[in-house]
Amino acid sequence: MHWRDAGVTGFPELRRFFTPESFALVGATADLTKFGGRALKLTQEFGYRGRLYPVNPRGGEIFGMKAYASVRDLPEAPDHVGVVVAADRVLGVLEDCAARSAKFATVLTSGFAETGTDDGIAMQARIAEFSRRSGVRVMGPNCNGFINFVDRVVFASTATVSSAPRPTGFVSIAAQSGGLGMVNAMWRAQEAGLGVNHVVTCGNDADLDILDFAHFMVDDPATRVVMLIAERIPSGAKLFALAEKAARAVKPILIVKLGRTEAGQRAAQSHTGAMTGSDVVHDAAFRQLGIIRCVDCNEMYEAAMLLGENRIARGRGASGLSISGGNVVLLTDLGAGHGIRWPEYGADTHARLAELMPSYGRVSNPADLTTAAVGSLDMYQQVLDAISEDPNVDVMIPIVTFGTRSDIEYTVAAAQRSSKPFAVLWNGGCIDHPALAPRDLVGQGVAVYRDTLECVQAVGRAMDYGAFHQQHRERQPLRRPPAADADKARTALQRFARTLTEHQSKEVLAAYGFTVTCEQLARTAVEAQTIAQTLACAVALKISSPDIAHKTQSGGVCLGLTDADSVARAFSQVTANARAHAPEARIEGVLVQEMAPPGLELMLGMIRDPVFGSVVAAGIGGIHVEVLGDVAYRVPPISRQDSHAMLEELRGYRLFEGLRGDRARDIEAAAAAIERLSWLALDLGDDIVELDINPLIVGARGAGAVVVDALIVRAEGAEGGEARPSNQQ
C-alpha cells in the first residue's frame, strides 16, 4: 500500500517514555563492572526526580534503594521499565511488565536479530509479537537507551554523560547505533556548545522505531532541529508522514543515512540484520521531503547550529567580510561551489561603505577589509552593520580570523539581533582573551564554524532548507492529471498474464492517458499491409510474443518501411527470425506501428523499493542510463514541478535545449509523462513489479512525447484475470 493511503495517522504518544513518573530497572545491581550497576548509578546520579525501582531477584537494597525481586512486585504500575538481563530472560521480564501494566520497556540486551542467527531473529520476532499483543511498547533490543536532558532522565550505559548538567537547547537526536548517537552526534554537539534535549539510541527497532522517536522530537516544543542517524529506514510511509509534520512545523530534520556505498550496505545489513534498500532512492526521497542528508555526524550539528537560529534563508545570496583577503577569496570560491551567490550590494550599502572606506573603489562581496581595517578599530563592526542590512543579502558570513574580544562580541550581538541567518566563520583565536572559544558563542545561540568548507556546507544546507520551506508553503495539493483513468487501466491490466507484450503494455498506458504510437497487431502479411496503408506513414514491424522480451536481438524488428512490398517482406522476415531465434515462443503476430518522428529518447520506469514501495525513475536513453548511471528518482505521486526538477537533476539535461541547431525539445510533455507515470504507480503499483517505457520519444517543443516501446510485468499472484484472447485460440 502506498504511504498516502497507508493510514499512518497515529504515531505513539511517548511523553511517559521520556519523562516517566516511575522507572524500574531490571538487572539492577550494586556491581559497577556490570551494565546494570553502571546504568542504575547513572540514572540516580543524573538527578532522576521520579520514583526509581531497582529490580533484582535477590531483593535487598542497592545504592540506598529498596530492590524488588520482580516487576510484578512493584508498588505501582511503572511508566517505563529498563531491561539489562541476559537475552534468554528478556521475554519473561517483558511478560512481567505486561502483568504489572507497565507502559514502556527499553531493552539494552543484545543477542537478537543483529546476530544474524535464526535464534536471534526468532527471539526478536517474539518481542515484536509480545508488544502487539500486550500493548507494552518496547524500545530495542540491542540498544543503548535514552537521555532526557530536560527532565534529567537517563537509562543507558555510557561514559558520555556525567552528573554535571549540560545545558539543554534546540536539538534532539535519534539513532539506531548507541555509539553514533551518543558519541559522534550527542557528545560532540555538546562539546561544540550546542544544547541537546532528548537522545534515543533505539537499536534493532523491534517495536518502537527511530521514526516514532523522531516524531516525539518534532512534537517537542523546545526542539527546533531533529538529528537522525539511521542504518535503515523502517518504513517509507512513516518517513513521509513524519516529514510532512516536520515541514508544517518548520522543524528541519537532518539525517546521516548509512549505506551510501555497497560495502557500507553490506556492513549495515550484517550489523542490524535488516535490508537497507537502495541508496539512490533514499537520497531522492530525502530531497523530496526536505530532509537534509549529511555524510558524517559532525555535519549535522554544524548545520543544526544555523538551522536552529529559527530564521529561514529567503534566498541563496550571502555576504561576508574579512580583514584577510585570502579568506575572502576562499569563502567566495568554496561558497560558489555550494550554490551560494554573492550579490552586488544595493546602492544604500555602497554609499555607506564609500563613507567608511573612502580610499576604496566599489567594495566587493564578500568585503575585503585588508587595508581599510588598518588604523580604524571599529571598521569591521561598521562594515558588518552596513552589509548585514543590505536587502540583497539573505545570509551573513562574517569572518573572524584572529579577532579582538570587542569584534567577536559585536559579531555575536549582531547575529542575535539580525533577522537573517548568521554563520560566523572563526578560523583562529581571540587576540586579547585567548580563553574565548567558539563553543562559548555557540552556547549563546550563534552558529560558529572553524573551517570555510564546513561553513559553506552548513550555509548551503540552510539555503536548501529555505528553498524547500518556501516550495512547501506554496505547494498546491497534488492532483491526478486529466484523462488518467485508473479503473480503465486496471481493467486493461487485469486482462493480461504476468508479462505483458509491448502492445498490451501500451494498451494499459493509453488507458491511463499516455500518448502511445498508433499500431495494430497483424496476423498475416496482408493484414500488415492493410494496417500500414491505414496508418498512412512510414511504419515499423515488431514481432509480438509474450516469450520474446528482446525483440531487436531476435531479429524481430524492421524499421522505416514505406511501401506495401517492404511491409510484406518484413512480415515474413521478422516472423522467420523470431521462429529461428525462439522455436518454442508463442507468436501472436506482428505489430505494425507508426514510426515516431525523431526526438530525444527518454527512459521512464517504475521500480519497487523495499522501503519506499513504487518509485519512478527517469533518464535520457542510450549511454546516459547504461554507462553513466544518470537517472533521477522520486517516490510517487509527484507534481509537474517535481517532474521538472527530476529532469533538471540529470547531467544530460542540456540535451533538452537542442544542440547544434536541433530544436529545443518538448520538455513540458516529458515532465507531464513523468507526472502521469507517478500517478499510475500510485494507482496500479500494487499490481505491477516492473514498468519500463523505453523509449519515450520527446519531439520538438509543442510536438509532445510518445511512448514508442513499453514493458509491464505484473506482480506474482496478481495475474489471473481473463486469459489473453490470443492464447485461447
Added chain:
Amino acid sequence: MHWRDAGVTGFPELRRFFTPESFALVGATADLTKFGGRALKLTQEFGYRGRLYPVNPRGGEIFGMKAYASVRDLPEAPDHVGVVVAADRVLGVLEDCAARSAKFATVLTSGFAETGTDDGIAMQARIAEFSRRSGVRVMGPNCNGFINFVDRVVFASTATVSSAPRPTGFVSIAAQSGGLGMVNAMWRAQEAGLGVNHVVTCGNDADLDILDFAHFMVDDPATRVVMLIAERIPSGAKLFALAEKAARAVKPILIVKLGRTEAGQRAAQSHTGAMTGSDVVHDAAFRQLGIIRCVDCNEMYEAAMLLGENRIARGRGASGLSISGGNVVLLTDLGAGHGIRWPEYGADTHARLAELMPSYGRVSNPADLTTAAVGSLDMYQQVLDAISEDPNVDVMIPIVTFGTRSDIEYTVAAAQRSSKPFAVLWNGGCIDHPALAPRDLVGQGVAVYRDTLECVQAVGRAMDYGAFHQQHRERQPLRRPPAADADKARTALQRFARTLTEHQSKEVLAAYGFTVTCEQLARTAVEAQTIAQTLACAVALKISSPDIAHKTQSGGVCLGLTDADSVARAFSQVTANARAHAPEARIEGVLVQEMAPPGLELMLGMIRDPVFGSVVAAGIGGIHVEVLGDVAYRVPPISRQDSHAMLEELRGYRLFEGLRGDRARDIEAAAAAIERLSWLALDLGDDIVELDINPLIVGARGAGAVVVDALIVRAEGAEGGEARPSNQQ
C-alpha cells in the same frame, strides 16, 4: 618554452633568508599601534639570536636597541631586511639594501599590483626589475612575512605567534595569503598538535615566489610534508621541477589552490591582480605530479598527520576495529567512498581472532567488537595487535569512541611501533582521564581524527600518495614514440598559413606518425572520380577551403559515396553549397577521403594554458565533451601509462568495452594517439595555438585508430613560411 626545456635548474638558496645572522627592520618604531612596532617587538621577544638592527630615520634607541637612520648606515651587510614603510618609500629602501649588499628583503607594505591600479602594477614591476638588476632577492610586497620556528626567527605582524615556544615538527607552510597561511593553516595545525618548522606568506610574488619557498622546505631536512596555499601558481615549469624533486625525496606536497569556481577565480584575480589559469588544468597537473590537492586548509594538516608518519601506504587495503558497531558501519561506508578496500583477513589473523572471540563466527573487517569487548578489558588491545599484523592490511584505522587511558595509550604505542600508516579515529573523550585530548597524541607523532569522513579522506590521500610514489619509483624515462618525426612535421607546418585546412592539418599529423585517412585533393569532378577509384572503397567528399571552418554546416560534406556518378554529383553539390554559403571563400578543391570504418569517436586536442603552456585534452565525442564536460587533461609529454590513466578518468570509459554486443575498442591505439599528441605538443607547441583531432575513430581491438578530421591553428606571428601553393595560382 616547455618546462622540460625551460632550464629550471636553479632555485635560489634561501638559508640566510630563513636564518639570517643579521636582520634589519626598516620602519621600526616603539609605537605598538604600528606594524613596525609590533613586528620589531615580536622579532625581539620570539628569541631571535642573530644581530637585530632597527632602522628609523630618527635614529635613537628602540626597545633597548640602537636604531639606524638608514640601511646604508648599518655596521654590516645584513642578511635580511624587513620593510614596513609606506608604499612610495619602498623602492628607495630597497636601493639602500642593494647599496649595503643585503642578501634578502621582505616587503610587508601593500598598495602594489593587488590594488589593480596602473600605479600599483608599475610600482611592483619596478621592484621585480630592481631585484633582477641588483641581485637582492625580495619577498612580497603585500605579504605578511615569515616564521622560522626552528631557529626562532620571525618577521611578521600577527597575533598567531607568541613568545611561548611551540614545538617544531615535520610540516612547513608556504602561502600567498597571510591570513590563510598563518591562521587557517599554521595556527590551526599547531592547535591540532602538529609541530611546524617554517612558514612564509609571500603576498604578490614580485620576485621570490611561493615555489621558491616550497623548494627550500622540500630541501629542509626536518620537513617531511610541505603545505601550500596558492591563489596562483607562478609557473607551471617551476612547479614540475619542484614536484620532481619532492617526489625523489619522498616528501609529499599538499596544496589548497584557490579558484575552483568561476566566482573564486574572479575573487583571486581581483585580490592578487594576476591571471589564475584554468582550474581543470591545474587539477590535472597536480594529479600528474603527485601533488595532493585539498579543498580547505584543515584537510591539509589532517592529511599531513598521516603522511608525516613517514611510512608509505603499500596499497588501498585498510582495517579498523571498534566497540561501536555503528561506527564500524560508518567507517566501512565512507571509506569505500574514498577508494579504501576492506580486505578479508588472512588465515593466521582469523585463527588468532577465533581464539580471542570464540563466540564469534568469522570476524568482519573492520572488526566489530560490540559484544566481544564486554567483560574483557584488553580485548580491544589484543584484536588491534592481531589485525595490524595482517599482511593484507596496508593502513590501520582503530576507532576509539570513548576510550580508557590504557586503550588510548596502547593505541599510541601500537601506532608508533607499526611499519604501516596508522590513522586513529577518536570521536569522543577519555573515560578515566578527561583532560587527555587528541592533540596530545598528535604531539607524539600519531595521526588522530575526530570524524569519520575527515579520517577516510586523509587515509584515501595517503593511499593516493602511496600509489603515486610506487608509480614514480618504477617510472621509465619518457621516450618519444617511434616515427614521431618532429623535423618533418615542423617543415610541413611551416609551409602553411595561420589556419590550416583539414588536409594540411593531417599532413602535419601524418608527418608526426599519426594514422590519418587516405585522401587526396580533387579540383575537378573527374579528378574526384579518379581518386575515388584509386581508393577503392566508399568515400567522403569534403570542401577544402581555408575560409570555411565548419564544413558540415556549410553543406560542404557528402558521406558514404560508393560509385562514380555519386562522386561526380557530390562534387558539384558540395562546391555549389560552399559557394552559396561563403561566396568570398577561397576554395582549393574537394577532399576525396576514404570512409573510416565505424568506431568510437574521440576528440583529442591541444590547448594553451597561461600557467602550464601546451596541454593535451581527450574526451569521447558527441555529448560527452559538449554536454557533460567529460574531458581529461595532461601536461605533456606523457607516457603510454599516463594516457591510459587519462582515458580511465573519463566517465564514459566503459564505452571502450563495447556495449550491447559491440566489440571492445582498440584502447591501446587510442592511448598511443594521445601519447603521440603529447609529444607533438612538446615539439611543435610553440608554433601551434590550437589543435583539434575530431574525431579520432577508434576501431575494434587490433584495428587501430584513425584521424578522420583535424584542425591546426598556428601561433600569431609564427606563420610566414612558404605560402601555400594553392594560393599562388
